[in-house]
Amino acid sequence: MLTLHHAWASTCSQKVRLCLAEKGLSYAERLLDLRRFEQLSPAFLALNPDGMVPVLEHERLVLTESTVINDYLDDRFPDPPLRPADPAGRARVGMWNRLVDEIASPAIKAPSFARNLRPGLRALDDAALDAALARMPDPMVARRWRRAAREGFATEELAYAHDRLRLVLGRVEAAMARGPWLAGAAFTLADINMAPFILRIEGFEEYDLARDWPRCRVWLDALRARPAFPAARIVAQGTTTPKEVPAPCA
């Protein structure tokens, strides 16, 4: 039995839901509302001391990093395979994963935060905000959230985040000059792990993929057209309750 602890709008949760959907795996789910800081509850911190979604439980294993979770799912449920069999192909997927984890994932936070989390945080008074942030395992992240909740992100910080997102879009665009998928001929975890970030960017009004990154848009459309895509339930930012999204996969 697979159990996924996740949040609808979390890009890293979406990575794992996409992988599970492509594998056709069913799973139990535990939903967390990040706006209510459910990822910082004592029960959840006991499961993942880093206080982050997603978490996958399977047999006696508790896995806490979405890239590791997807590699595990591909090792444990190899049909259909989501990584090439040859070492060079696997390394190409690995390098895409690093681009996602090192650049796309940190850079998506500030523009996502401004749209998704800040409205809720602004409604909290200082005592309630402090109580929640005091449970954050990383004091630097807590400080950043506190400042962002009260003042928003600095213009410079947002500009840097968008520069980094454009770097990612540029690399996807360049890879799609070859294509048809990021790591070459086969659809792989490189596509899955990147997808939630480009889908999120597509929703930002600063970006026009069809105009400025047309091959990236072709890739995104191909990804969206895959039969498994609806089962991943990629929802718009701001969606927080299961009632707002389609029924869980069977």
Place this chain on the structure above:
Amino acid sequence: MLTLHHAWASTCSQKVRLCLAEKGLSYAERLLDLRRFEQLSPAFLALNPDGMVPVLEHERLVLTESTVINDYLDDRFPDPPLRPADPAGRARVGMWNRLVDEIASPAIKAPSFARNLRPGLRALDDAALDAALARMPDPMVARRWRRAAREGFATEELAYAHDRLRLVLGRVEAAMARGPWLAGAAFTLADINMAPFILRIEGFEEYDLARDWPRCRVWLDALRARPAFPAARIVAQGTTTPKEVPAPCA
């Protein structure tokens, strides 16, 4: 033919040298002096646009991320294996890799910089420093280096880095209550990828491993006692020329 582009004191280069040593692989090497910004030369940026060591060239592949490089070496040269065969064991190694890449590696930079790079940077005048930093691909990193070169890191920033390093030491210490290696019974890439960071920390005067993290010290001593360890040529910070270190492995 394997060709490794690396720097002696770079922790990520050390990860790959340790892996190559454990595999008994010979390789050509191209040494870069990070104090002279050789990683930002046009020729090197053409190889790795991120301007970072290590880079491994093999056949027609150019790999630029040390964790990906070590996975590739283990896939391509599987004897001796450096990851468990079972999916759960591989996932355990993957989670250690994430701890290294997400926490240990960013946190080691400020205390390493203060000891290793700042003395050289302080000797540069503003024009020479600006010329070097203008070639840095990530403007935020360039800004951080410039400030650090002139003013050093803020006390708060250094304190945070040390907090994060202590978190890493705590996780190694906890894992070694089981042991004998980080991911369990077998010596794996988890040990190799973590080793350069703990070896670096051991050299910082703020830490006394034997007193405060005794199991961590036992692990480090076991690692150092491995027959392959000397071939990895882990040198003290500040070593910059091949003359200062033992001959390359055959």
